[in-house]
Amino acid sequence: MTTRPAGASAAEPATPGISTRTLVFGLVREDGTVDAGELYAVAQILGMTDQQVRLCVKRLVTEGRFTQEGRGRKAVLRTAADATGSIAPNVEYVRHAYRQDQGLAPWDGTWHLFAFAIPETSRQARDTLRDTLLHLGAAPLQGGLYVSANEIGDTVEAHAHRLGVLASLTRLTSRDLRVGEETAPARLAALLWPLQPIAERHETLAALATDRLTRLSQPAAPPTATQRLTYTIELATAFTNAMDPDPLLPPELLPQPWPGTRARALAAQCWNTLTTGHHETGSRLHLFSLYDRALTAPRPNPPQ
Template sequence: MTTSPPAGPATPGIGTRTLVFALVREDGTVDAGELYAVAEALGMTDQQVRLCLKRLVAEGRFTQEGRGRKARLLATADPTGAVAPDVEYVRHAYRQDRGLAPWDGVWHLFAFAVPETARQARDALRDALLHLGAAPLQGGLYVSANAIGDIVEAHARHLGILASLTRLTSRDLRVGEERDPARLAALLWPLDSIAERHEALAALATDRTARLSAPGRLNGTERLTYAMELAASFTAAMEPDPLLPPELLPQPWPGTRARALAAECWDALGGEDPDDAAGRPRLFRLYDEALTGPAPADPQTQPQPQPQPR
């Protein structure tokens, strides 16, 4: 019997619903016994799980065969969940880390003045800009260091307010008297809090990789629990990260180290049973594609962050 090490770094909270979604296998099923075991390891009660499953079935998101821990759930759609990676967004981050997405020095600006009668659309466009990593300069004016213009325009078109959107680019952005790009980035984005999230991811990934390489084989529940914790921590670090080009960030940047450690940990988590890929949650494949999938052949091609509901 292997003695577990101390709890280690804290992990972001994982909701019961998110856990269910994250444990969906490639065939669209969830093994209830596996679900209850991982939920218990994460500090959830059986009652929490039962109530969550009842709601998900009532909503039509899953059908259920059997009862209790012997039940089998079948997803009726693609409920990958909040810890699934946006593959192209993550690939872009790793391309930046490898120096394959240099900044061209261009700032991308977006301005809009939407009347109060279209407040819902205005708020949705603002949220899309923030989700894509743009920072507010002043009321109705946002800036990004990434070329997200086509995505923003598509959102505005879908919302019916494209006529209210103005796009422009500049190599000479000033806020007050500040015009240095790196100092502007520090002024416009909360880099300290973003760095703290990456440091937390780095600590968790380091701890879990050490456990995975320690003598003694971890059981399936422990490996799945580590995977859920790593995925949640990775999402918590990446979600608020605007993926600023390295030229605009303090060096060394904690995000680069954290993503490298996360990739190492994910490789250790997924590499023990290659013949059992079909029985693992599809989350493993999605992270494998995001972290180790092929990068575009042209180094000048920079895949941009894509909006994804979280």
């Protein structure tokens, strides 16, 4: 499946990971509906076929996530369950990222460590706790031992309690972490976290945001309402693709300049351009209100 808009040049930044399902959730309006006409129009720009859209809608209705009124492009979908899909931002996570970018969340030099030994009889809980730690940006040191540069202890403990394995969880902090012979914090970060792939995802986001900002700023050929909706889905998807695997390491532990800082600033600028003065399109999407809440903190200008 291609994500390049019809007629785009081969050099245009593409947005990976836009599925038909993601598109449907991204076009949910504030009233919980999806206009099928808009859905098919945006899908066409993204290179999706009508058949893909029909099959996806059928699956979502079968799963009980939507109900459908009418047929084809004149149909209206109504959310019956989660209206955010997979591209809704975690508001506090995003705000923390922008605070770090602005130097408002400096690292105090503390490493947060988590250890657990959960028996095979509770394998599902063990796997879930491990996945929670990884999702929160912790890195494995060795079997059952994880480290984070951020203070995520209360969240991890809450998950362990919900899973019924809190008694098996050990928390501790240290300002003296050593892996093999390595003790330098920045080199430890490069050893423990896959910084290059994370940086590349942010470069993809920055390239997309830059391209869409250029298109949005051309008064002679302003994008149509459908194109603006398409840019919205592309930007939200690229932002999620970049942020989901990012452990949000403090700037003190990252190579500088760090691509994530520039990418997030450009994304915020593009988002603001998409929403400002265009109430006929973006402001009616549920997705816009979610990102508005996530991006309410002051934002820096993109580094040049």
